[in-house]
Every structure is written in structure tokens, then in C-alpha cells.
Amino acid sequence: MNRMRNIVSLTSESKFRLAAAYALTGQKDVAKHIIEGQSINNENDGYNYYYSYGSELRDQAMIFETLVLLDDLDAASQLMKEITDQLSSQHWMSTQTTAYALIALSRLSEHSKDSRIAYSYSLNGVGKEKVSSDKQVSQVELPVSIPAKGEVLFENHTDGVVFARLFVEGTPVGDDAINESSNLKMSVEYTTLTGQPIDVSKLAQGTDFKATVTFTHPGQLARYTDMALTQIFPSGWEIRNTRMEDVNSAYDVNVPDYRDIRDDRVYTYFDLERGRSQKYVVLLNATYQGRYYLPSVSCEAMYNNQISARKAGRWVEVVKQ
Template identity: 40%
Template sequence: GPGETVSFPVNVFALDETVKQAQITVAVNDMFSIKGERTRSIAFREPGDEMVWFELETPQREGVAKVSATVKSGSESVTFDIELEVRNANTRQTSVENLVLDGKESGELSFAFRGMQSTREATLEISSIPPINLEKRLRFLTTYPHGCTEQIVSGAFPQLFIETFYELSENDKAKIQHNVESVISRLSGRQIGNGGVVMWPGGTAAHEWVSSYAGHFALEAQKKGFSLPAGFVDNWVRFQQQMANRWVPDVETQGSDLMQAYRLYTLALANRSEMGAMNRLRQQSTLSVQARWQLAAAYLLSGQEEAARQLLEQTGTRIEPYRQLSYTFGNPLRDKAQIIPVLLKLNRREDAAVLVKELADEFASSQWLSTQTTAFGLMALADFYKGTTPESGMQITYAEDGGAAREVKTSSLVSINELSVPATESDKRMAFSNKGNNPLFIRVIHSGIPRAGDEVAESANLGMNVRFTGLDGSPLDVSRLRQGTSFIAEVTLSHPGIRGDYREMALTRIFPSGWEISNVRMDAAAGALQQDIPVYEDIRDDRVHTYFDIPARQARTYKVMLTATYAGRFYLPAFNTEAMYDASIYARNKGRWVEVVRE
């Protein structure tokens, strides 16, 4: 990472008795600086090998570091090249600047960038419709670090309809095609024998909502011309039909009726309507508001408009406050996003506009929204604005940092433009001039990754205790470890008991470059350490993502075996735990510098 130091080893073998000396020279690019000598000599008394070390330090920026080691003895020489990615493991932070310009009006924006200079990015979003934070919300979906089925589908689903907002370049189209095809391929691997879809790779039980959601996405992708794996839809339909016909009311579980209604909607979308199951659900006296709207959508797709209208008589759009961390992943805003397309199908555009205003206000704010809510929200907005073009188009000029003005002239609802990032720490200055007669909404979305050490330890509705131990369980200070030391990182998460069970929790542990992770699937000793078994665990080169549930007033402990492998000074990033579908439940500690010393 940036600002770290590593001891770079060069091991030289002399296999011939005539080789008595060798000279080693190291060259680096601008992503490394050499502390000490660049050239060192070694002597051999007999055939064997000798090790020399060079101290290399990275600058405070990201990039690709290159090292070249040349060994010369007599007239013989050999060169070895290596590349290392220097990256900041902290989380990207995003800010938004806003400006509204009436017709023929001019204005300015000025702001300071966040984070390390090499990580900074900025995008200009100009809109003729009330702002919805399109760029920021899309980036949230496409860069979300976790990969359950709900999240990967949410990342791709809105991309099927994004052309509603702005004209796609050939590069945009290629990216969308790649993203959608990638998710379709991954879904095929997560469909199990009964036709349902699991939440995590390797799962054995289908998740009912995720199965409906994945099928919904696949059907819409197919309409857009994407090919689906052979048998995927037929097997999925079989599963959906079996679940629909087996369903019985469960008044103890909130969202049971919505689960069934959404399943019936997806079957109708596949032209496999289950009218018997739809009519049975319709007879339920306790049918929730959101289930009524979803069932009405199923009737509309089945050509039963009168049944849909009768079902919605005296049914409003108010959803009582609630939030589900799993099951249907529901909350009032997500449910209203599902209601908007139904209102549009019923030609109730004015009623839909009321919900669109509420949705747009939430999207334009800094309020955290789940992947599920963001995806359904963007799709509802795309459905509402489909076919809409700004009156007389948009025409505006903007200038960056006193430079020449650039013109944006388009008939699209939104224009997205990449901005330059100053090479210095000076503020970014933007000047705008609206050449048209209609108001325009301007947003500059800028982001950066903070330097190591800028994190803040904090928590809410969750306890987290981190400790390091030796293999015998005794406490261990990891600030300075001898190379080759094996040890354990232990994290205990505790539920304070104020709220109900926590579902779909994610623990992310990123480790220093000089520490090596022992994979529990390949190392029996590491596997034996597991105290609590997670729902799913994703072990990568430098980090471990652990996914789990915590019942109320209980705790979960997760361990990772590590080895201090590479000598140097490295940064240990903060450990972060969060409820993936409720931002009010989280805990994170503060990162720190650690050192690995040679034996």
C-alpha cells in the first residue's frame, strides 16, 4: 500500500566453484524509492546460495511499482523483473456538490477533493429532471464489494434500462453487455437441481425471494436480446410453480404474502400464470398493501385488468415503516418503487408521479439505500421517464479551473461527463452557463480514498472485539512480528439485544501486505480454528469476507490463521462489520501500522 516499506530479497545461487563473487543491482520506477545502496556485492567460498536485501518504500499514491534486479558475475549477467500493484485498502468516500440553474442563468461551484491525489475522481451530471444521483447510485451498485446473488443481480438489473436517462456510447454498451452477461453466467452456476437459486455460491437451499428476483432479471434480460443458458428458465419456472402451489399463509412471518405475490408476478412475466394460486392469495383477508399491488401486477400481465382494479379498490400506497434484513429485503421505499410500474400500467400517471417525487428526493439525498432498494428504485424511475425528452433539449456550457468552455447539447434527460483532477491540492472551480430556457439540475460527484490512518473507530447497534493471539491462544502484540510467525486474528461480534435477530451480516478483514492468509479450505490447522461456522466465507489473497447471522443477545466469533511472511513496514486496515441491508447496524475499528522483521 502507499507509504509502506518492504524488504526486497534477491537470492543468488552459485553452482560452479569458479564463481567467487557477484554484484546485484536493483532499479525501480517512480512507484518505489530505494532506501540505502542500489548495488551490493556478495562472495562465495563454495557453491551454494546467498541472500541480499534491498529496502524499498512506496510513495503516497497508487500505481504499479516495477523492480528490476540484475545479477552480474564476470562476463555473465541475468535480469529479473517484477511488478507489484500499490493500492490503498481503505474505502472510497464520495461527496456531491449541487447547483440549480434557471433558463439563461449562470453559476459557479467550488470544492475541495477528498482522499489521496492519485485516487481522486470527479463526474459532472447535468439533468433536466429533478436530480436522482444517477451516477452515484449506479456506482454504488456496480462497485459493491460483496457478492451474494441479490447484490450481483441488483448491480446488473438497472443497466438494462439505463438508456432511458442518457445516450449510451459504444463503450457504455460494451460495458453493460459484459456486466449483464457476466451475471447471467454466474446465476447459471447458482441454480440448483430443483430450479431455485441460492443466495451464495455452493449453497444447497434455494432462497425464495432471490429465486424470484433472479428469474425476473433473466426474463427482462432475455427481452433485451441476451441469451440465457439452456434449461435455465424451464427449470426456474418449475421451481416457481411448485413453490406457488405449495404456499400457505404464514401470518407470523412478515412479508409471506408479498413473497408469494412477487413469485406469481414473475410467473406471469414468463407467460406461465398460476391463476389458481393468484385467486387463492386474493382471498386472504390480511393481504398487505404491498402484496395487493404486486398481485395486481400479476393480474395485469395475465390480461385480467378488471381483477386487478377490483383488488386495488380502497388500497392506497402508504406502507407502514418496516425493514427486513433478509427474507424479502423489504422496506417502504423499495415497495413503493414496485408500485410505480403498476400505477403506470393502470394509466394512473399522476398518482405515480407522487411516488416518483418521493423516490427521487431519497435518491438525491445522501441517505444510504440498500442494493435492493437502489435497483428497484432506478428501474421504477426509468419506467416513469421512458419516452420522455426535455422540451427543446439541454444546452449548457461549463469550464473547469478557468479553462475553455465546453458545450453540452443533448436531447437526453441526463448528461454525464468525466472531469479532470488537478495535480495540486488546489480547490476545483467550475463555471456554468445555461443556454436554454428550462431549469437544469447540476451535480458534481467527486470521490477519493483516504490515506492510511484517517479512519475513525465507531459502532452502532453492534459490539466488535478484535484480538490477536499465538497459536496457543495467548495474547500477541502484532505491532512488531518476527518473520515466519504464525498467529490468529480473532473477531467477536455481539448483538446487544435491543432489536431482533440480525441477518445478512458482512465482516470484512483486510490484512497487511506482509501477512499471508491460511485458507481454511486448504489448511487443516486453519480449518480447525473455526469457532462459529459462517453462512459463507470468501477468502482472497489479502482479505477475508465473512457472511453470517446473529440471533438477538448472542455473539459470533470468527478466526483467521495468518503468517508474517514478508519483512517490512505495512498498514493493517480497519476491520469492518455491517448489516448489508440496514446501515444503522455496523462496527469498525481503527487501522494501524505493523512491522515484520527478518529472522
């Protein structure tokens, strides 16, 4: 920390992060000296993605955290509304950005004189339920009819700021029959183990086959990093775990940086060079008779929402041999 402090070329963001470290060690006077004269408005026009997965909001959250640690709540309040507004918006955010924003806001609750939560709510104007908790987070399940619509009225009974969020959970109706592509070409092919095309809409029970996903970098942008392929398979199919079976045929084409094989899905992580193509294979078996839904196959850059592709889902069937 002391060596870093003496580096003349430190960016403003780095100075705020270093000041936070000194504040955590109890040296708040040193921390204040480090950021003296620095603007709390993030003026970095570049999107520092490659090395730190950063963003403007992520940097704002780090600055906000430093100000809170230094008990400068007046300056911190100037950034708080910007951060909360962006968190509540529909704009895409990486996990890195979201996590740092939430961490920074949680620091503020440590300075609150009243850390308890007390509020009341009503659904569609019916009743008024009161909730009180000594914890900083409270969750209430609301009864929802189908189709779901209406209004939730929320009232804060504390002197501090309470943030209310509404989440909806449910089972998809299986209408993701849309092919989408943004700066990434993706194709999905199902074949026999010998490479012959196979129609998965109706498979005989016991059939072994392969799912091959091919990616092509169109070439307009730089090298793609941190790509994540998600393949979820019907419950009537079983994934043949090549690691357990000591089978290498799944890696005849390209070897991913990392692969996570679950009961009903496979996550594949890789990088893609500019203008190049890569293929990834999953071995499958049509195991249980019945009609099942094959969800869409999707791939995206985990820290860049400009790069993604999806192939539509569909219904498939496993019949008696």
C-alpha cells in the same frame, strides 16, 4: 397469479406488485381493477425487514413502477419527486431499497419519447462542453485539482428529465483511526497459532499468526441477521486459505454461514443470537518485508444501519527474521 388475486387479505403493497405482474403480461385492465381504490401513498408504518428486507421507499418504488407500467404517468409523477429526493439525500439505504428505486425510475425512461441524452456542463465557469448520447446513461470524467473544490454547471438539452450525479474517487489517506460501536460489541485479537498474544505492529518475516474477531450481542434488540464482517489486510501479509490447505483450526470456535476469501481480504457472513458471543478466525502469514497500512476492521448488519462496529486501522511492519 390468479390464485393470489383471489386472496382477500392481500396488503395494498401486494396488490400493486400483483398488478405490475398482470401489466407485464399485457392484461392492463385486470391490473387496474386490482388496484382500484388503493392509495398510492405507502401507509405501512411497520418496517417490513425480516422477511423481505423492505422499507417505505422500496414499497414506494414498487408502486411507482406499477403506475408507469399502467401508463398512469400523472399519478406516477406524484411519487417520482419523493423517490428522487430520497435517492439524492444522505440517508442510509439498503441495497434492496436502492436497487428497486433505480429499477422503478428506469421504467419511466422506457416511456420517454426521446430516450437520448444531450446536455452541456462547465467546471468552475471555464468552458462549456457538450455531450450527446443515444444511451440512457452518460459518464464524464472531470479533471480535479488538489484540494478539490469548485462548482459544476449542468444544462439539460432534452425535453425529458435528466438526473445528474457527482461522484468522487480517490485513495484513502489512512486516517480511519476511530473506534465505533452501535448496538454491537466487537474486539480484534492477534495471537500465535497456539493462542499467545502477538504484537502485529512489528512482525518477523515468515511468522504465522491468527486474527480473531469476537462479537457480542448486547441483548437490547432481537436476534441479528445478515451480519457482514469485512477484514482487509496489509499487502505484506498473506491470507492462509484454510479451504485449500485442509486446515480446520480456523473453525475451532464458530463456523460462519458463508465466508468469501479474496487475495487481500475476507468477508464473513453470520447471524448473532440475542445476548450471545461468537468468534471468527483468519489464519495469516507475515510474508513481505516493509511498512504497510492495516485498514480498519468493520462489521454491520447489511439491512439495518443501527447495528455496526469498527476497529481503527494502523501502520504495521514486517522485518527480516
